[in-house]
Amino acid sequence: MPHEPWEIGNCPRSRARRWHEAVTGATFLLPGLAIIFLCVAIPGALAFGLSFTHCSRFLSIQWAGLYNYRKLLADPVALKAFANTLRYVAVFVPLNLVIALTISLLLNREFRGMKAIRSVYFVPVAVSGVVAISIFRFLFDRDYGPINAALGTLGFEKVPWLWSEHWAMWAIIALALWKSAAFFSLILLAALQDVSADLQQAAVVDGAGPVARFLHVTLPSIWGVLMTVLILSSIGAFRVFEPMFVLTKGGPNDATQTIALQAYDTAFTGGELGYACAISFALLAVILVVTAAMNKLTALGRGRRSVAIAMERRRLGEGGRRA
Amino acid sequence: MKHALVVLLAAAAAFVLLGRRGERDGGDRRLAIEFWTYSGGGSADATVRFWEKVARDFERAHPGVRVRAVTNIAHGQYLSVLTTRFIGGNPPDVFVLDDNMTPDLIREGLLLPLNRFVAADRSYHVADFPPTMLRDGCTGAVRYSIPLYGGYGCLFYRTDLLAQAGVAPPRTWSELVAVSRTLRVKLGMEYPFAMEPTAAFWMMPFIWQNGGDILSPDHRRVVIDTPPVVGAIAFVRDLMYRYRVMDPSLASGATLDALWSSGRVAMMINGGWSIGTSDVNFPQWRSRWEVAPLPAGKRDVGFYGGQHLMIAKASQHPELAWRFMVFATAPRRQLQWSDITGSPPSNLRVFDMPAFQRRHPHFVRMREAMLHGRNNPLAPFFNKIWYGRFQSRVLDVVMKDPRADIAAAVRAAAREMQAIVDDSWTVHPQRDGTTGAAPSCPVGARHARLLHNPEVTGRGGTRPLPSMFVGVGVGLPADPRRASGDAAS
Numbered sequence: 001m002p003h004e005p006w007e008i009g010n011c012p013r014s015r016a017r018r019w020h021e022a023v024t025g026a027t028f029l030l031p032g033l034a035i036i037f038l039c040v041a042i043p044g045a046l047a048f049g050l051s052f053t054h055c056s057r058f059l060s061i062q063w064a065g066l067y068n069y070r071k072l073l074a075d076p077v078a079l080k081a082f083a084n085t086l087r088y089v090a091v092f093v094p095l096n097l098v099i100a101l102t103i104s105l106l107l108n109r110e111f112r113g114m115k116a117i118r119s120v121y122f123v124p125v126a127v128s129g130v131v132a133i134s135i136f137r138f139l140f141d142r143d144y145g146p147i148n149a150a151l152g153t154l155g156f157e158k159v160p161w162l163w164s165e166h167w168a169m170w171a172i173i174a175l176a177l178w179k180s181a182a183f184f185s186l187i188l189l190a191a192l193q194d195v196s197a198d199l200q201q202a203a204v205v206d207g208a209g210p211v212a213r214f215l216h217v218t219l220p221s222i223w224g225v226l227m228t229v230l231i232l233s234s235i236g237a238f239r240v241f242e243p244m245f246v247l248t249k250g251g252p253n254d255a256t257q258t259i260a261l262q263a264y265d266t267a268f269t270g271g272e273l274g275y276a277c278a279i280s281f282a283l284l285a286v287i288l289v290v291t292a293a294m295n296k297l298t299a300l301g302r303g304r305r306s307v308a309i310a311m312e313r314r315r316l317g318e319g320g321r322r323a
Numbered sequence: 324m325k326h327a328l329v330v331l332l333a334a335a336a337a338f339v340l341l342g343r344r345g346e347r348d349g350g351d352r353r354l355a356i357e358f359w360t361y362s363g364g365g366s367a368d369a370t371v372r373f374w375e376k377v378a379r380d381f382e383r384a385h386p387g388v389r390v391r392a393v394t395n396i397a398h399g400q401y402l403s404v405l406t407t408r409f410i411g412g413n414p415p416d417v418f419v420l421d422d423n424m425t426p427d428l429i430r431e432g433l434l435l436p437l438n439r440f441v442a443a444d445r446s447y448h449v450a451d452f453p454p455t456m457l458r459d460g461c462t463g464a465v466r467y468s469i470p471l472y473g474g475y476g477c478l479f480y481r482t483d484l485l486a487q488a489g490v491a492p493p494r495t496w497s498e499l500v501a502v503s504r505t506l507r508v509k510l511g512m513e514y515p516f517a518m519e520p521t522a523a524f525w526m527m528p529f530i531w532q533n534g535g536d537i538l539s540p541d542h543r544r545v546v547i548d549t550p551p552v553v554g555a556i557a558f559v560r561d562l563m564y565r566y567r568v569m570d571p572s573l574a575s576g577a578t579l580d581a582l583w584s585s586g587r588v589a590m591m592i593n594g595g596w597s598i599g600t601s602d603v604n605f606p607q608w609r610s611r612w613e614v615a616p617l618p619a620g621k622r623d624v625g626f627y628g629g630q631h632l633m634i635a636k637a638s639q640h641p642e643l644a645w646r647f648m649v650f651a652t653a654p655r656r657q658l659q660w661s662d663i664t665g666s667p668p669s670n671l672r673v674f675d676m677p678a679f680q681r682r683h684p685h686f687v688r689m690r691e692a693m694l695h696g697r698n699n700p701l702a703p704f705f706n707k708i709w710y711g712r713f714q715s716r717v718l719d720v721v722m723k724d725p726r727a728d729i730a731a732a733v734r735a736a737a738r739e740m741q742a743i744v745d746d747s748w749t750v751h752p753q754r755d756g757t758t759g760a761a762p763s764c765p766v767g768a769r770h771a772r773l774l775h776n777p778e779v780t781g782r783g784g785t786r787p788l789p790s791m792f793v794g795v796g797v798g799l800p801a802d803p804r805r806a807s808g809d810a811a812s
Binding site for chain 1: 402706742
């Protein structure tokens with residue numbers, strides 16, 4: 001007796017293969033998902049729950065409702081930490097992006113000794129965070145640091161870099177830029193090397209100068225990577241902790257107290273785990289809002305890039321037909 | 324092949340398991356206690372050497388007992404690591420802890436009360452220990468810890484420079500200024516005196532000496548917004564900007580060690596814990612320095628507080644843990660403590676030992692600091708309000724700027740500190756067992772009078788004494804209860 005013709009993809013062998021593929025895929029994903037679940041999702045959920053409790057360092061817990069969040073809004077130290085963090089992000093992120101982009105543009109050229117310079121330049125990436133901090137602690141030392149020695153030679157007074165409310169954060173930003181710009185320039189360099197040479201050459205033929213080529217060809221081409229760098233840099237900046245913890249402990253007078261350091265102090269020095277969790281989730285909320293805004297910016301840029309490239313290609317096509 | 328592999332794996336697993344089981348027992352049927360302390364790190368650290376020696380000596384004196392001493396945890400991580408063990412239900416039997424860390428453990432009910440051990444053990448005499456530390460180990464009538472080591476502040480001075488200038492070490496604030504000025508004039512020293520002006524720790528004795536205080540006796544009110552506190556802060560700042568006897572760069576990162584080492588200062592305030600290592604760190608001044616009590620203000624009171632020994636409530640061997648604590652704080656062991664670590668002992672009987680008097684004359688000279696020193700309030704929120712808010716809001720600001728309004732800074736800091744105190748009381752309204760209750764543990768008649776002096780303790784007290792030193796002298800009267808020699812060792 002003839003049977004119904006099988007639809008393509010619906011025959012038992014095809015379904016069985018798809019099922020097999022799905023199971024195989026899930027099996028490979030399972031360890032990673034398990035780690036994410038155990039190390040991220042569960043602790044995150046527990047921490048979120050703890051933020052609504054009074055929890056001591058010995059895990060004695062009592063329900064607190066929104067007490068910790070109300071306390072956060074009235075805590076002058078925490079609010080100052082938020083302000084310091086926003087100030088740090090506002091200064092560090094654009095500078096980081098500009099410096100990383102400038103370096104990657106310079107390194108994108110071919111010149112003698114380029115490989116050697118690239119290797120030397122990436123040393124900050126290889127140096128560990130604590131080592132870098134120790135180096136900068138010496139550089140900014142008030143009595144023995146080379147920076148003050150140089151200033152003294154030029155006739156200026158010694159600056160108490162890490163002891164000054166005004167200069168401490170700038171010193172830390174300098175350290176962070178030194179460490180971070182090299183890393184992000186590596187990413188941007190890879191993106192620059194992916195920019196279509198045809199578009200560049202076409203722009204040159206059309207008489208576009210270097211600035212115009214950068215603005216209308218290079219920038220749109222690397223926009224996605226640039227936005228990724230911006231987002232990663234911003235998230236890292238919001239979570240900045242190490243330099244402040246090692247160099248200044250948030251001082252002087254809370255001038256370098258950041259929200260991540262505040263959460264750490266609250267949890268491990270103050271023993272207030274519930275409040276520390278509330279601070280951490282408040283920071284998470286801020287990061288999510290900022291990241292969402294940046295994603296929007298990325299999408300707009302992508303649209304602009306698509307339009308720019310499409311227009312350039314149409315023009316090339318017309319030029320070719322005219323020729 | 325596959326068969327052989329399975330057999331091999333099974334054999335390896337059996338080997339590991341049996342081996343681990345053997346390791347757990349150690350083939351060792353001795354009763355074991357675990358002891359913890361923190362150190363500066365590394366086996367070369369003197370504290371590590373002391374405790375390893377104490378552990379071995381205790382084992383020799385108590386056959387059938389094993390002491391597992393964990394001595395290399397860095398101070399910064401100690402409380403976190405200890406907390407983890409408590410949370411895991413597996414704390415050490417006996418451990419060392421700073422006095423300002425104990426309120427948290429007392430509040431959580433994690434410490435074993437020691438009253439019954441103190442009452443029953445004839446070899447342990449509370450009166451052998453400084454009154455302030457005895458009081459710090461008490462909450463109400465419950466004793467939770469016994470003193471191990473206390474630190475105090477002292478005035479280090481260069482004997483050669485002061486002799487050259489023809490001055491004696493200052494005993495009061497006004498003498499401090501006068502002596503410093505004399506040194507500047509006669510020896511040409513720009514800034515003869517040094518201390519850490521932005522360290523909240525060192526501001527405490529100045530505040531107490533000027534008649535001020537930090538918290539009310541019940542630990543509910545911040546009481547720094549008073550003229551004596553403002554006056555004390557102003558005096559320290561005036562040393563830099565008005566009297567010009569102290570280098571203002573000390574408020575901006577200059578270090579005491581650098582100034583003392585270079586010989587640019589003739590006097591400095593530092594901790595008694597530096598006495599034992601001074602000749603090692605500054606060999607150029609060997610035999611050319613001495614220590615004296617802190618110059619006194621309106622009152623003659625310094626800082627004294629430090630480390631205590633305590634037993635976890637979850638300990639399976641509390642009796643043995645108590646024996647270990649008594650063993651470690653006996654006079655002979657405390658002499659070894661000073662010999663090995665270079666830190667002052669807490670057992671006052673050590674001061675009667677000729678060997679101690681010969682080897683540690685500086686500690687002998689500072690004995691009075693142990694007897695009339697006082698400690699900061701032991702409240703769970705103290706570190707946060709004092710080393711957090713007060714240091715950053717007041718000292719970090721006013722010490723760098725001679726024009727900054729001290730009273731305004733103190734007022735603003737007091738408001739923030741009070742908010743933290745109120746918050747702590749809101750979260751832990753009944754469980755903060757360290758506050759309010761005046762300690763009433765037995766401390767020995769000898770010390771009772773000192774403890775009732777409000778000028779010493781700042782709290783309680785019904786019979787103010789005219790002098791801190793009444794009834795206190797070098798050498799202790801014989802105790803008829805005591806067996807001959809050092810019974811504990």
